[in-house]
Amino acid sequence: MGFFDTLAQWLGVKKREVNVLVVGLDNSGKTTIINHFKPHDSKNHDIVPTVGFNVERFTSKALAFTAFDMSGQGRYRNLWEHYYRECHGVIFVIDSSDKLRMVVAKDELDLLLQHSDLKNRRIPILFFANKMDLRESVSSVKCSSLMGLDQIRDKPWHICASNAVTGEGLSEGVDWLTDQIKDLIESKKK
Amino acid sequence: MPAMDEQPLEANDKWLDAYNDRVASLYTFTQCMTLSDIQADGDYKLIIADLGTGSYDMKLKVYKNTNLMSEHTIIDLPTGVVTFYMDTLEPRTPAIAVASGPYIYVYKNLRPYFKFTLPPLDIHPVEQDLWDQAKMDQVNPLVMRETLENLRMEGSVLTVRSLRMLQLDASDLDPFVQVHKASALKRQTVITCLGTLKKSLADDDAISCLVLGTENKAIYILDPEAFTVLATMELPSVPVFLSVNGLFDVEYRIVTSCRNGCVYTLKRGASEGVVKHCIELKSQPVGMERINKNIYVGTMDQMLHCFTAKGKKLWTVKMPSTIMTLEAIDFKPKGFKAVAVALANRQVQLYKEKYLVDVIHTEDVVTGLRFGRFAREEGTMVMTTKSGSLFVKILKRSAKFEERDLAAGPPSAQNVKLNVPKKTKLFVDQTLRERENAVSMHRTFQRDLYLLRLNVAREYAKALDNSMNPISSDPTEPLKLSAQIQGIGPTFKLTVNLQNTSLTQASSNLFITFEFDDRLYSFRKKFIQVPMLVPGLNYIFDTFIDCQNDKGVSDNVKVFVLKQGKSVPLITGVISMPVAETVIMS
Numbered sequence: 090m091g092f093f094d095t096l097a098q099w100l101g102v103k104k105r106e107v108n109v110l111v112v113g114l115d116n117s118g119k120t121t122i123i124n125h126f127k128p129h130d131s132k133n134h135d136i137v138p139t140v141g142f143n144v145e146r147f148t149s150k151a152l153a154f155t156a157f158d159m160s161g162q163g164r165y166r167n168l169w170e171h172y173y174r175e176c177h178g179v180i181f182v183i184d185s186s187d188k189l190r191m192v193v194a195k196d197e198l199d200l201l202l203q204h205s206d207l208k209n210r211r212i213p214i215l216f217f218a219n220k221m222d223l224r225e226s227v228s229s230v231k232c233s234s235l236m237g238l239d240q241i242r243d244k245p246w247h248i249c250a251s252n253a254v255t256g257e258g259l260s261e262g263v264d265w266l267t268d269q270i271k272d273l274i275e276s277k278k279k
Numbered sequence: 280m281p282a283m284d285e286q287p288l289e290a291n292d293k294w295l296d297a298y299n300d301r302v303a304s305l306y307t308f309t310q311c312m313t314l315s316d317i318q319a320d321g322d323y324k325l326i327i328a329d330l331g332t333g334s335y336d337m338k339l340k341v342y343k344n345t346n347l348m349s350e351h352t353i354i355d356l357p358t359g360v361v362t363f364y365m366d367t368l369e370p371r372t373p374a375i376a377v378a379s380g381p382y383i384y385v386y387k388n389l390r391p392y393f394k395f396t397l398p399p400l401d402i403h404p405v406e407q408d409l410w411d412q413a414k415m416d417q418v419n420p421l422v423m424r425e426t427l428e429n430l431r432m433e434g435s436v437l438t439v440r441s442l443r444m445l446q447l448d449a450s451d452l453d454p455f456v457q458v459h460k461a462s463a464l465k466r467q468t469v470i471t472c473l474g475t476l477k478k479s480l481a482d483d484d485a486i487s488c489l490v491l492g493t494e495n496k497a498i499y500i501l502d503p504e505a506f507t508v509l510a511t512m513e514l515p516s517v518p519v520f521l522s523v524n525g526l527f528d529v530e531y532r533i534v535t536s537c538r539n540g541c542v543y544t545l546k547r548g549a550s551e552g553v554v555k556h557c558i559e560l561k562s563q564p565v566g567m568e569r570i571n572k573n574i575y576v577g578t579m580d581q582m583l584h585c586f587t588a589k590g591k592k593l594w595t596v597k598m599p600s601t602i603m604t605l606e607a608i609d610f611k612p613k614g615f616k617a618v619a620v621a622l623a624n625r626q627v628q629l630y631k632e633k634y635l636v637d638v639i640h641t642e643d644v645v646t647g648l649r650f651g652r653f654a655r656e657e658g659t660m661v662m663t664t665k666s667g668s669l670f671v672k673i674l675k676r677s678a679k680f681e682e683r684d685l686a687a688g689p690p691s692a693q694n695v696k697l698n699v700p701k702k703t704k705l706f707v708d709q710t711l712r713e714r715e716n717a718v719s720m721h722r723t724f725q726r727d728l729y730l731l732r733l734n735v736a737r738e739y740a741k742a743l744d745n746s747m748n749p750i751s752s753d754p755t756e757p758l759k760l761s762a763q764i765q766g767i768g769p770t771f772k773l774t775v776n777l778q779n780t781s782l783t784q785a786s787s788n789l790f791i792t793f794e795f796d797d798r799l800y801s802f803r804k805k806f807i808q809v810p811m812l813v814p815g816l817n818y819i820f821d822t823f824i825d826c827q828n829d830k831g832v833s834d835n836v837k838v839f840v841l842k843q844g845k846s847v848p849l850i851t852g853v854i855s856m857p858v859a860e861t862v863i864m865s
Contacts, residue, residue: 116321116655163657163676164612188345189654192295193673200677225346 104153107270110172112201113182114194115161118219121253122182123147123158126263141165142172149267156180166197173206177270179214180262183232185250186223191235198236202244213269214241215262216248222255245269293637293678294660296670298345303669305340306330307647309566309604310472310520312661314651315362317341317389319370323652324348325661328357328377339377341389344654345671349389355380359473363487365503371484378470378491383501395506400466400495403435410440413460420452436495438466468495472535474521476500479528488527492518492535498545500527512545520567522574532588534574536564542576544588556590566605568618575618577602583620583630594633600624606648610658615680619660621645627662629680636680643668750780750850757781758789758812762838762852768859769826773802775838775852776819779812787811788843791820795836800856801825809840826859833858 126147251258516537525531562578643664653659658674839848
């Protein structure tokens with residue numbers, strides 16, 4: 090990082106760049122969540138199932154995020170692990186109305202946590218219990234117990250109920266993630 | 280969560296427990312369950328025709344995800360449920376067909392749409408005549424019943440109404456006739472099994488015909504738009520399970536297993552009752568599936584058989600328990616094809632070819648089994664059990680099925696064919712020779728055998744005459760001799776054991792002497808006087824032998840036991856002397 094970058098960052102003009110990985114089962118709302126953070130003029134109006142992955146950029150109050158919006162379809166899920174190494178945080182989106190596939194989401198989360206690139210890193214994981222507006226959806230508390238989140242002891246995590254269509258609960262989650270990643274970077278500097 | 284602890288690990292590492300409902304109170308079978316995208320939204324629903332109590336309360340239930348989405352009452356017991364596309368309208372919503380009694384109820388967008396009735400069958404003219412007379416009160420119900428009974432005894436098939444009449448008591452006959460005489464007499468058959476057949480395109484959402492098997496030993500193919508019978512095929516027996524593939528307009532095969540324990544294959548154009556292939560099973564079929572071109576049949580004698588399309592048996596596997604139902608597994612993302620067998624010992628076993636690749640342990644005996652896409656998940660196994668529970672298991676993304684046999688059995692090497700060489704000319708010549716000269720060869724062999732026996736007998740007699748054996752043949756002096764050589768030379772110790780083997784008689788006046796080559800050996804005692812031998816005791820005598828030669832030659836030494844006044848020895852022992860070591864200090 091050059092002198093001007095450092096200076097700009099210190100002055101708060103330029104924000105620090107971090108990578109986050111957005112994962113979750115197909116049809117859970119990953120692309121819709123990312124779409125919500127994009128500036129108004131570049132928003133997509135119809136969201137189609139992602140093929141492979143998309144790279145999107147958005148900023149929060151202190152960080153510039155590069156989000157790897159991975160496809161959640163079964164045949165593309167093996168791509169996720171290739172991005173574990175260079176990510177600073179993970180956003181795991183859960184379809185809280187899909188009770189049947191909660192176990193599949195749990196299985197994928199377990200695979201993620203067990204992966205050698207993430208196992209020994211204290212990277213923050215943000216869970217979105219998405220589609221909270223639907224009648225069949227379960228609460229974020231129920232969601233975290235179904236996913237066995239209380240078993241995660243070596244990583245900071247946070248779950249918030251969200252509605253990606255209206256944007257409810259999304260900024261709360263990203264604010265938490267921003268704080269966590271900032272803390273992590275600060276502690277590394279010392 | 281169920282009691283997962285008692286399940287072995289191998290069952291857990293492939294399947295995720297997605298949903299359990301122990302109080303679903305479903306009474307259904309594999310044929311009455313199907314998975315389909317009936318709302319064309321990519322969210323596949325589970326459609327179950329519930330037999331209710333078995334006599335009333337029959338329902339068509341549709342599950343969306345884990346919720347019961349809709350329920351429709353069915354009037355009669357369902358025998359099969361399928362979904363099929365009946366038009367080309369957008370969105371592509373398939374219709375549900377429920378077979379029940381002589382009817383097929385078609386539901387579209389979860390609303391009743393059409394009811395198809397099987398064509399009525401011919402009624403026996405006498406029976407028709409009887410009911411016509413009854414209509415005008417010209418016949419006595421008792422006489423009528425007797426005539427009907429006679430008709431039945433002759434083997435004619437009667438209508439349901441007449442059969443019911445035969446069951447009634449005499450007092451109930453008249454009211455029964457009064458109630459029913461006015462309505463027209465109809466003989467109808469009942470649908471036993473239901474399948475679908477694509478009409479002219481092989482696409483996933485192409486229009487399909489319905490294929491039905493009926494109780495009057497026939498198979499009908501129905502047009503999906505007009506609901507007319509497109510083709511009728513006669514069978515020798517009542518079909519129970521159907522497996523259909525191909526296209527109606529091009530070429531198709533219907534494999535059906537029947538109540539007579541046979542599996543028939545019907546082809547396009549086989550409407551004249553020509554059954555091309557027939558597989559005769561040893562037991563009644565309880566399930567039939569087709570994977571690729573092979574037919575898998577589970578039978579009541581706990582066997583799973585596999586046949587080729589042409590009816591050749593490939594293999595048979597014995598199941599550990601009674602088979603409840605079969606289901607084909609075709610998991611396209613991994614190209615995994617297998618057959619799932621639900622057993623009475625609360626297991627579901629997966630067989631890839633004839634190899635057991637996985638065992639799923641369930642809480643209860645599974646009676647209904649479907650594998651396919653449910654909700655948005657492709658590898659889902661839906662199970663209903665005897666006690667009415669509903670279980671949904673999802674195949675893990677990381678699951679790998681090894682093709683090795685989980686069950687202990689004969690090693691795979693046993694199935695490897697040995698490379699037996701071809702018959703050589705020499706072998707053929709020998710065989711021919713043996714075949715032609717069998718008599719003379721046998722005679723030669725017999726003669727040689729007699730000669731051998733004669734020689735043996737002669738030698739034995741000679742040995743007895745010369746007392747050349749170490750056990751005395753003389754009845755007056757029963758003695759046993761054994762001798763050992765000890766040492767490595769040049770000085771050996773010869774030990775002679777002598778035993779009187781008689782029970783009462785003592786022997787006396789005996790001597791031991793030796794015969795040897797005096798250029799080789801020198802005995803320190805050449806003559807040993809034997810004291811009186813008490814019966815049963817073992818007497819030990821020894822002498823030292825010095826070897827005179829250091830060239831490494833050895834010879835036999837004979838031990839004689841002699842009796843005073845007799846020139847022939849009583850017994851003889853032959854000892855083969857070891858080669859003596861050379862003297863180190865000399």
